[in-house]
Amino acid sequence: MRGVVDPASIPTDSVEILKPDGTLVPDHGYELDLKEEDLREIYRAMMLARRADQESTNLQRQGELGVYTPCLGQEGAQVGAGYALDAGDWVFPSYRELAIAMMRKIDPAEILHMFRGTWHGGLWDPREHGYMYLSVPIATQMLHAVGFAYAAKINGQKTVTLACCGDGATSEGDFHEACNFGGVWRTPTVFLVQNNQYAISVPITKQTAAPTIAAKALGYGFPGVRVDGNDVLACYAVTKEAVRRAREGEGPTLIEAVTFRMGPHSTADDPTRYRSKEEEASWRARDPIDRFTIYAEGEGALTEEFKAQVEEEAKEIARHIRAEIVGAGPGPVDELFENVYSEMPQILEQQYEQFKRIQREREG
Amino acid sequence: MASVTLAQSLNEALRASLRDDERVLVMGEDVGLNGGVFRITDKLQAEFGEERVVDTPLAESGIIGTAIGMAIYGLKPVCEMQFDGFTYPAFEQLVSHLAKFGSRSKGRFRPSVVVRIPYGGGIGAVEHHSESPEAYFAHTAGLRVVCPSTPSDAYSLLVESIQSPDPVIFFEPKRRYWIKEEVDLPVTTEPMGKAVVRREGNDVTLVSYGPMMRVALDAAEEAASDGIGVEVVDLRTISPLDVATVLTSVRKTGRAVIVHEANVSFGVGAELAARISEADFASLEAPVMRVGGWDMPYPPAKLEEEYLPDVDRVLDALDAVLNY
Numbered sequence: 001m002r003g004v005v006d007p008a009s010i011p012t013d014s015v016e017i018l019k020p021d022g023t024l025v026p027d028h029g030y031e032l033d034l035k036e037e038d039l040r041e042i043y044r045a046m047m048l049a050r051r052a053d054q055e056s057t058n059l060q061r062q063g064e065l066g067v068y069t070p071c072l073g074q075e076g077a078q079v080g081a082g083y084a085l086d087a088g089d090w091v092f093p094s095y096r097e098l099a100i101a102m103m104r105k106i107d108p109a110e111i112l113h114m115f116r117g118t119w120h121g122g123l124w125d126p127r128e129h130g131y132m133y134l135s136v137p138i139a140t141q142m143l144h145a146v147g148f149a150y151a152a153k154i155n156g157q158k159t160v161t162l163a164c165c166g167d168g169a170t171s172e173g174d175f176h177e178a179c180n181f182g183g184v185w186r187t188p189t190v191f192l193v194q195n196n197q198y199a200i201s202v203p204i205t206k207q208t209a210a211p212t213i214a215a216k217a218l219g220y221g222f223p224g225v226r227v228d229g230n231d232v233l234a235c236y237a238v239t240k241e242a243v244r245r246a247r248e249g250e251g252p253t254l255i256e257a258v259t260f261r262m263g264p265h266s267t268a269d270d271p272t273r274y275r276s277k278e279e280e281a282s283w284r285a286r287d288p289i290d291r292f293t294i295y296a297e298g299e300g301a302l303t304e305e306f307k308a309q310v311e312e313e314a315k316e317i318a319r320h321i322r323a324e325i326v327g328a329g330p331g332p333v334d335e336l337f338e339n340v341y342s343e344m345p346q347i348l349e350q351q352y353e354q355f356k357r358i359q360r361e362r363e364g
Numbered sequence: 365m366a367s368v369t370l371a372q373s374l375n376e377a378l379r380a381s382l383r384d385d386e387r388v389l390v391m392g393e394d395v396g397l398n399g400g401v402f403r404i405t406d407k408l409q410a411e412f413g414e415e416r417v418v419d420t421p422l423a424e425s426g427i428i429g430t431a432i433g434m435a436i437y438g439l440k441p442v443c444e445m446q447f448d449g450f451t452y453p454a455f456e457q458l459v460s461h462l463a464k465f466g467s468r469s470k471g472r473f474r475p476s477v478v479v480r481i482p483y484g485g486g487i488g489a490v491e492h493h494s495e496s497p498e499a500y501f502a503h504t505a506g507l508r509v510v511c512p513s514t515p516s517d518a519y520s521l522l523v524e525s526i527q528s529p530d531p532v533i534f535f536e537p538k539r540r541y542w543i544k545e546e547v548d549l550p551v552t553t554e555p556m557g558k559a560v561v562r563r564e565g566n567d568v569t570l571v572s573y574g575p576m577m578r579v580a581l582d583a584a585e586e587a588a589s590d591g592i593g594v595e596v597v598d599l600r601t602i603s604p605l606d607v608a609t610v611l612t613s614v615r616k617t618g619r620a621v622i623v624h625e626a627n628v629s630f631g632v633g634a635e636l637a638a639r640i641s642e643a644d645f646a647s648l649e650a651p652v653m654r655v656g657g658w659d660m661p662y663p664p665a666k667l668e669e670e671y672l673p674d675v676d677r678v679l680d681a682l683d684a685v686l687n688y
């Protein structure tokens with residue numbers, strides 16, 4: 001009918017390149033430009049992230065972290081997207097993108113300080129990594145990614161920003177505002193929604209009545225793509241195209257990576273309260289690393305020697321994380337006083353003096 | 365000397381900042397072609413282009429959130445919230461991100477964002493257009509809060525706010541937009557964070573800022589006809605507070621009254637009263653009194669004169685501290 005937009009007309013299928021059994025989907029329509037060394041690098045990034053993630057969960061279980069938000073099961077979506085970026089691009093993460101962070105050469109231990117309570121969003125210099133600090137308030141970082149992209153664009157730079165969030169975040173006003181601003185300004189931004197099916201306990205069906213999250217892109221005037229988030233090749237291919245569009249001035253793309261959080265939302269919740277063992281099992285059979293390993297082995301890219309080398313590197317990262325985090329203390333409390341403003345206001349100076357005096361008296 | 369309105373001086377401060385620093389960018393609803401609903405950004409888009417004087421979608425969180433992203437990049441966005449009561453959708457970005465960025469980045473990032481807010485009542489506006497939300501932001505560590513009352517201060521403080529590495533919430537008293545002052549721009553007045561004495565007197569100190577400065581000065585004039593010397597202090601900056609200038613005056617007069625439009629409870633007056641008594645209780649001859657809006661939502665325009673502090677309410681408080 002004239003003037004009617006029909007949700008039933010929205011496709012709900014996903015881009016798939018690699019089937020769960022590790023074979024390629026025939027005629028998938030994407031040109032794969034990955035060489036053997038790329039396949040090795042993708043394998044390595046997923047394996048290292050999984051090991052670092054596991055170690056982080058272990059550290060929480062052992063009382064070394066207050067809480068942790070695992071990315072187990074989402075390595076395909078993250079590594080696929082992360083591998084499509086250039087070194088000069090910028091990522092604006094939420095708090096579950098460990099795999100992308102590690103691809104941006106961030107020491108995972110520096111991320112864990114937030115979960116240990118020894119610092120807030122991160123200790124690295126974002127300018128060196130193109131990776132902003134973790135953002136806990138849901139969807140707020142999406143706007144930062146759009147603003148940064150706008151600034152880069154009007155300064156004539158070819159920088160692309162990757163704005164990351166989960167399915168729950170798409171209900172937030174800031175998600176809408178970020179997509180809308182990005183669409184109007186045609187910013188070089190890729191919106192990556194990892195639809196991992198649950199926002200803590202609330203399933204996607206209670207989060208939105210839209211046929212897909214990708215469909216929301218239509219409301220902002222740019223393309224949306226739904227992709228199998230456990231298919232690292234498909235995630236890479238669609239992100240690469242989104243990055244190309246962004247860099248060539250064609251504006252944003254919304255990518256919905258359909259995946260599953262195999263672990264809890266955070267170590268503080270128990271997924272058996274809100275999802276079935278059958279559901280978990282069906283997703284376990286779609287593991288992103290398993291299927292990619294079969295494929296990459298078939299391509300002759302993964303030798304036993306290489307896999308052993310990655311295994312050793314993963315162990316070393318786990319050891320490093322453990323060594324950095326176990327018993328780690330916070331930085332000096334003085335920093336809290338020093339960095340609130342560019343210059344300490346008089347009232348804070350007085351409070352700082354009072355703090356130091358009481359410290360001295362306590363020690364003396 | 366030219367006769368300049370407060371609105372014109374803000375416009376000139378933005379023009380000079382855009383001209384002198386290519387990192388500066390002006391953004392908000394209707395700030396481009398329309399020049400802002402109060403014309404504060406008048407003709408800036410024609411001079412500096414659509415990329416630097418940006419008509420944004422109508423979404424306040426979006427304005428502040430994208431400005432933070434621009435500031436991370438290294439720009440210096442100056443955002444306009446169209447009216448005080450429309451700032452609240454941006455509250456999360458202001459409080460959870462803008463205010464905390466310097467601290468959580470250990471000083472690596474100083475998101476230099478200025479948020480201009482036409483604020484306060486007394487112009488007969490409809491609901492949500494007459495609010496005084498300064499205490500929310502003054503309560504938030506990491507933000508600076510500025511409120512000029514004169515055209516020359518408006519110019520100087522806005523230029524300084526834009527240059528400041530720290531985020532600044534810049535309250536523009538909208539009922540004073542059209543007051544005039546004989547001044548040649550550019551002008552540099554006392555720096556941010558410094559209060560000034562607008563009128564000298566020996567009997568009682570009257571502290572105010574922004575929209576209430578006219579009422580404060582009128583009350584002082586009225587009191588003078590009864591032989592009472594009122595010293596009037598203009599705070600100019602709400603955070604950080606210049607307690608020293610206020611204390612110097614209070615040590616002379618022994619009495620203090622604070623007047624602002626915002627609700628009395630938990631307001632700037634409460635903070636200043638506490639600071640005065642903490643710093644020099646012995647100098648006080650009487651309790652510090654506060655005059656402000658009643659503790660109620662801002663009333664309809666036809667009742668706002670009953671709500672807003674006026675000369676009589678200020679004189680009543682001056683009487684109370686003088687007769688304590």
